[in-house]
Amino acid sequence: MSDAPKIRGYRWFIWICAMMLLSVMLLSLLPEMIRMGAQHWLRDHGAPQAQIDDIDFNPFTGSIALIGLRAGDGMQVKRLTLQVDWLPLWQQVVMIRSLQLHGGRLDLRQDKQGDWQLGDILLRDDASPTEVSDAAGKPWQIAPADVQLSDIDLHLDAAMSDKELSLSLPLELLMLHLQPTHAAEHRMNLRVQTGPVALTAAGYQVAYTMLDTNGYLSLASGQPDLLAGLMSGTLRIGLDHISLKDEQGHPLASLDSVVVSDLGVLADHSASAGSVQLGAINIVGKWADDGEITARAVKLQDIQLPAKGTLSVASLSLDAVAAVGLNKGAANIAVDGLNAQQLTVAPDGATALAGLEVAGISSDKLPESAHQMHLQQLQAKSFVMDAARKIRLGSLQLAELSLERPDKADPAAVDALGMVNLKLQQLQAESFAMDAGQQMQLASLQLSGLKLDRQADDMKLAAIDRIRLGGLSMAGAERGRFDTLAIDGLILPASGKRKMGRIGSVKVEGADLDQASYRVKRLRLGGVDVYLSRESDGSVALIDQLAGTGMPAEEKPAAKPAGKAAAGKEGASPRILIDELVLEKGSRISVRDESVSPAFNTSMVIEKMHFAPLDLSGKRPGSLDAHLKLGEAGQLVVTGEVRPGPVPAAQVNISLKRFKLPELSGYVEPDFGKSIRTGQLDLDSSVSIADGHIDAGNKLLIRSLTLGDSDQPGKATQGLTMPLGMSLDMLRDGRGDIALDVPVKGLLNDPNINIHDIINKALLSSLSSGAMTYAALVLQPYGSILVAANLASGLISDAAKPRLTPIIFEPQSSVLTAPMTEYAGKIAGLMKEKGLRLQICGVATAGEGVAVAAPEHAPAMSDRQLLRLATERSDHVQQAIASHGVATDQLFGCRPQVDTAKSNARPRVELILD
Numbered sequence: 001m002s003d004a005p006k007i008r009g010y011r012w013f014i015w016i017c018a019m020m021l022l023s024v025m026l027l028s029l030l031p032e033m034i035r036m037g038a039q040h041w042l043r044d045h046g047a048p049q050a051q052i053d054d055i056d057f058n059p060f061t062g063s064i065a066l067i068g069l070r071a072g073d074g075m076q077v078k079r080l081t082l083q084v085d086w087l088p089l090w091q092q093v094v095m096i097r098s099l100q101l102h103g104g105r106l107d108l109r110q111d112k113q114g115d116w117q118l119g120d121i122l123l124r125d126d127a128s129p130t131e132v133s134d135a136a137g138k139p140w141q142i143a144p145a146d147v148q149l150s151d152i153d154l155h156l157d158a159a160m161s162d163k164e165l166s167l168s169l170p171l172e173l174l175m176l177h178l179q180p181t182h183a184a185e186h187r188m189n190l191r192v193q194t195g196p197v198a199l200t201a202a203g204y205q206v207a208y209t210m211l212d213t214n215g216y217l218s219l220a221s222g223q224p225d226l227l228a229g230l231m232s233g234t235l236r237i238g239l240d241h242i243s244l245k246d247e248q249g250h251p252l253a254s255l256d257s258v259v260v261s262d263l264g265v266l267a268d269h270s271a272s273a274g275s276v277q278l279g280a281i282n283i284v285g286k287w288a289d290d291g292e293i294t295a296r297a298v299k300l301q302d303i304q305l306p307a308k309g310t311l312s313v314a315s316l317s318l319d320a321v322a323a324v325g326l327n328k329g330a331a332n333i334a335v336d337g338l339n340a341q342q343l344t345v346a347p348d349g350a351t352a353l354a355g356l357e358v359a360g361i362s363s364d365k366l367p368e369s370a371h372q373m374h375l376q377q378l379q380a381k382s383f384v385m386d387a388a389r390k391i392r393l394g395s396l397q398l399a400e401l402s403l404e405r406p407d408k409a410d411p412a413a414v415d416a417l418g419m420v421n422l423k424l425q426q427l428q429a430e431s432f433a434m435d436a437g438q439q440m441q442l443a444s445l446q447l448s449g450l451k452l453d454r455q456a457d458d459m460k461l462a463a464i465d466r467i468r469l470g471g472l473s474m475a476g477a478e479r480g481r482f483d484t485l486a487i488d489g490l491i492l493p494a495s496g497k498r499k500m501g502r503i504g505s506v507k508v509e510g511a512d513l514d515q516a517s518y519r520v521k522r523l524r525l526g527g528v529d530v531y532l533s534r535e536s537d538g539s540v541a542l543i544d545q546l547a548g549t550g551m552p553a554e555e556k557p558a559a560k561p562a563g564k565a566a567a568g569k570e571g572a573s574p575r576i577l578i579d580e581l582v583l584e585k586g587s588r589i590s591v592r593d594e595s596v597s598p599a600f601n602t603s604m605v606i607e608k609m610h611f612a613p614l615d616l617s618g619k620r621p622g623s624l625d626a627h628l629k630l631g632e633a634g635q636l637v638v639t640g641e642v643r644p645g646p647v648p649a650a651q652v653n654i655s656l657k658r659f660k661l662p663e664l665s666g667y668v669e670p671d672f673g674k675s676i677r678t679g680q681l682d683l684d685s686s687v688s689i690a691d692g693h694i695d696a697g698n699k700l701l702i703r704s705l706t707l708g709d710s711d712q713p714g715k716a717t718q719g720l721t722m723p724l725g726m727s728l729d730m731l732r733d734g735r736g737d738i739a740l741d742v743p744v745k746g747l748l749n750d751p752n753i754n755i756h757d758i759i760n761k762a763l764l765s766s767l768s769s770g771a772m773t774y775a776a777l778v779l780q781p782y783g784s785i786l787v788a789a790n791l792a793s794g795l796i797s798d799a800a801k802p803r804l805t806p807i808i809f810e811p812q813s814s815v816l817t818a819p820m821t822e823y824a825g826k827i828a829g830l831m832k833e834k835g836l837r838l839q840i841c842g843v844a845t846a847g848e849g850v851a852v853a854a855p856e857h858a859p860a861m862s863d864r865q866l867l868r869l870a871t872e873r874s875d876h877v878q879q880a881i882a883s884h885g886v887a888t889d890q891l892f893g894c895r896p897q898v899d900t901a902k903s904n905a906r907p908r909v910e911l912i913l914d
Helices: 004-044 087-091 543-547 564-568 661-672 715-719 724-731 755-779 818-834 863-882
Strands: 051-058 063-070 075-085 093-110 116-118 121-123 141-144 146-160 163-182 185-194 197-201 204-208 210-220 230-246 251-266 271-285 291-305 311-324 332-345 351-363 372-385 391-404 420-434 439-454 459-475 479-491 501-513 517-534 575-578 581-583 588-593 600-612 622-630 634-643 649-660 675-690 693-708 738-747 803-808 838-845 891-893 897-899 908-913
Touching (some): 459 543, 600 661, 803 818, 838 863, 863 891
Parallel strands (some): 517 581
Antiparallel strands (some): 063 075, 163 185, 163 197, 185 210, 204 230, 210 230, 230 251, 291 311, 311 332, 332 351, 351 372, 391 420, 420 439, 459 479, 479 501, 581 600, 588 600, 600 622, 622 634, 634 649, 649 675, 693 738, 803 908
16 A cells, blocks of 8 residues: 555656657657758748758747758758747737848749749739738737848849849848837837849849948837838948949949938938938939039938928038030030038929039030130029029129130131130129019129130220129010119220220119110219220221121131021111210320321310210200310310211211311321421311211311421312412411311212311312402402413413412503502502512513504504513513512512414413412
């Protein structure tokens, strides 16, 4: 009886040992059973050669290790280790304490039927998807605490939207570590490293040599999907040597590196980044218009991207940007650096930019101009563009802008404007606004240090110290206005030693511009110091040069064929109307004319000049009031109405006082054959210009006129009735002054006649008629000055010289009658007053030699007697004139003559002025 309990105890012990032995046997066989089961499952799913080298399972620790898994060439795993906590399974939570996958290859492919295959394993979903849940419908949760994958080659081949989808991803390291921070939130640390990756998708090929990502994600507890529970996260992403190609393998873009720091993601799908840095960007091919775009570095900071909001970037910087051959052009553009501040872009396209700075912009050949461009700095502030494309710009500044044509630019690609080089020290614009309808407003614009020159002929076109424009508004490209325009320090064109001078200030007020007219309320010019010069060939210095391109004839581009642009130029030109034009006191205009010899040279100083209105279309006349100082003591006043335009018209009065006549010598010498040594001119003129005709009445007063010799022929004096000096002497008053009325009439549009030709001819005519009129007044009622055509005969050989009315005698008599004696006295008075010299030539007639019967008996006379009679007549006339105090050296005799030419010739004494 006492042994029975012992026996029962032994039995229980044996039973327990047997059970333990059986358990040990089962546990020892379990890994093999799992291995065989796994191989059987793999073979049933399309991997007939599936093989697993070894499985190690520890149910006490919940760990399993799978070694040497092969399911075809596309699925190979060197080692897979999994550790699971058993207790959380009761709460339907699969807590993966550790998952490690090291070494292997995973190929995921999609066949033409759309079925997926992992290695040789077919992935089919024949059953309808159902949610894994318990009877109460509670879903299972999977919570990986620690996941590590290393040295895994991932390959994906599929089709997406009829385009090849291919991915080759050598995963060097992937680490996930999940830990709870409090009851409702978990934190997952993340680290990903890859080798060279190749991706083909949507017709593009993407490759990079390395990806390095690390950071963390905050996840909400209790979510069946990790990403569904995403609350926030911060990551760093780094990529090296990225390249992008098109479907044919043509390069599109490449980058040396991409670094994204502090990349944040939130549950609402919004994102942010502390910074994004791109290194060595290169864009080519069709993405660069068949050219190349490069940048040494691009950096974005503090990026905010809401799920449905406005993208914002605190700063954007670009370093060493270059664009070469865009759109197959020859232009190469480079930018040293760009920095943008507070950039925002809304979903509707609205854009704002707090500030923009660009440094070192340059281009070696701009399209269609062959210019080299360089801009040292550009600054813009407060740029805003709304969804309706309305643009607002607070300010814009440019510094050191230059446009220069290289010496070896192709002339065929350059027009006249393209020959101009430009330099600008600074541009400042304030409060710019423009809407989509091309309505534009600009509060102010200022340019400083502007220079324009033409390199081909080294001509300095203009230089301006400062330009200020205020209150500009434009309605499209054809209508606009501005309040004020001020130009300070305008240097006019210059070439070599030739200069046109400068204008101190130009002020324009109240301008309205449209397609039909340009109207200015007031234009005021101050500090004018202008030089106008006419060359010896008749061209106007610099002005005619400006009209050309400045290019040598062999380099001038061929004329472009006429087209729509040329046809458009045939339309009516805009009307230019200036309500009031003012030249400020003290302005100077210097004029030099080298087309005459000696050259004309004078200066005019403005004392007052006012023209209102100035209508260049010729529709309205303007009132002109000009007061100028000429030289040291001269004065010019012009008042009246002037109507400029295609057919000019004028009705003006001109008053010229104390003008130095020697300055006009070059204009009179070709016609008069004399130079002007001394003299002063006063002129009062009334000028009328209408229908291309000029009609002017001129009253001249010439003081102290002294003529000198000239090497010019004086061709116009050949028509004078007496020598020029004699004519002038005839007109001098007791003080030696000459007063003349010189009417001027002619056609202004005759290309063969210029205005000074018209004036010279009128002056010659006035001198001739004035001298004759004076002589007629002195000698009346007995005689005057005659020309050769008025002579009774052609006996006198020097017929070109002026002569007085002959002294008439009775036939066969040498005694002066009482009237002729009085006439001789008047001649003596004229000679003494004017200092004239006189040739006295006695003439007998053939009729006097014939005997005359009663009642007037006259004997016949031989030729010798007739010559003696002619001599007596000249002697009596000389004695009669000398008796009035005329010096004998003023009286000259000549050979006696017998007039046989005319039967009705009268006995006489010819009087020739010398």
